[in-house]
Amino acid sequence: MKNIMHLNAFLIHSPMNHTVGSWTHPDSTVGSSFAQPDMWQDVARTLERGKFDAIFFADQLATYGNYRARTDEALVHAVQFPVHDPTLLIPMLATVTERLGFAVTLSATYYPPYMAVRKLSTLDHLTKGRIGWNIVTSVHIGEAHNMGWENMIAHDARYERADEYMQVCHKLWQSWEADAVVADKTSGVYVDPSKVHPINHKGKWFSCPGISPVSPSPQGYPVLFQAGxxxxxxxxxxxxxxxxxxxxxTPRAMKAYADDMRARVKNLGRDPASLKFIWGIQAIVGGTEEEARRKQRDINERVPVEGGLALLSGHTSHDLSQYDLDQPVEDIEIEGIRGLFEIFTKMYQSGDLGRDRLTMREVGKIYGAxxxxxxxxxTPEQVADQMEAILDETGGHGxxxxxxxxxxSITEFVDTVVPVLQKRGLHRTEYTGQTLREHLRQEACA
Ligand SMILES: Cc1cc2nc3c(=O)[nH]c(=O)nc-3n(C[C@H](O)[C@H](O)[C@H](O)COP(=O)(O)O)c2cc1C
Incomplete structure (x- = not known):
């Protein structure tokens, strides 16, 4: 019997998700309704009906302003902007659902660890254990400027700092013993002081003497996701x-990434099976293959090249307007999300996609899409076939x-593809756990 797939909806609290221009599509209402809770609550109910593990919220802290050294293209095309705080939306979604999890992006570069632990652990209580954290080190210079920093911390130093950041977070999560809260009206003792331990952390980057301000939450700490x-x-x-x-x-590139990651996990003395692989995809479903292809063309044609390049310039902290749109893309040394840019250089150079080099115009279109x-x-069956094949080929989990x-497209996926996956025993028909960690660890249908 095969393992089940883990399914998350990859969203952002913004009028645009990860497809630039998609808010102009007749089937999209997010452009006008994103700032109110109603549409998101409907989406959360739909995803819970489809037994999804979670909503995975991306986030960022600035207007993309690298392209042409201005923000105009990002503003005109709503390139992940405006971007509202996903952590404030989550409780409103939790009240209309019971099992759906919520993984949220929070920057380890710009939130002090004490504040991140406070926010995430409070959310874990409020959702009864349904919180995950996408740990990012942040990518664009505009975020540094908005936080009052002149420059970004250099790429690898951001990770060295984030490593100490995680030590602080784990110390805070462990600063309470499980039975420290007594809440005994007779003795008048709320917390037993002998069971709470100040962390007294003093390191290269952080100093934090305190105990966590939040009592132990249902999961102890959020499910930890990462996309470096x-x-x-x-x-x-x-x-x-x-x-x-x-x-x-491509599946081949996914497998290479997963193999490399498993080797790194093993080198650390950790069980490689303890790291799950969740692949980003976009499913476009039609009643027939032709209809689905038509939809794909319609969606991709709406992607404004300059919107896509504004997004990629932001993610790479590099002004891509300096390159000729119709010349092939070369290797470029960048500061931001290196891995993402390499998709367009190394991967195409590998010949996997039958092409050697893309032009900058094509990169803008693909990245923007x-x-x-x-x-x-x-069709729903074809989409399910491809999803199944990707997991088989890569050893991935969802x-x-x-x-x-x-x-x-979310409602369409839940109504058409989810039943096919369920019929094949590849997706749960009922939740077996309460918490997000229990969902992620579920391997087979009950
Ligand atoms: C698929 C993917 C999604 C990401 N989502 C976000 C995000 O929502 N917000 C953010 O600030 N960084 C995001 N990042 C950035 C990273 O997690 C990481 O901090 C950044 O990529 C720099 O590391 P790298 O050079 O190892 O990729 C994402 C990266 C990838 C590859």
């Missing part, structure tokens, strides 16, 4: 994450599915 793709990012992921979020354009998540297109239209 560079060498330093992969080492960090191998050490800290329970699930790696990988964006790679899905930030490099492959589009899985076809998918972060980014919608093409919002909320239309």
């Amino acid at each position: 793709a560079s060498g330093a990012g992969r080492d960090f992921c191998a050490k800290h994450a329970e699930a790696a979020f990988g964006v790679q354009l 899905t930030i490099g998540c492959p589009q899985i297109v076809g 998918f972060n599915i980014t919608p093409s239209t919002m909320p239309g």
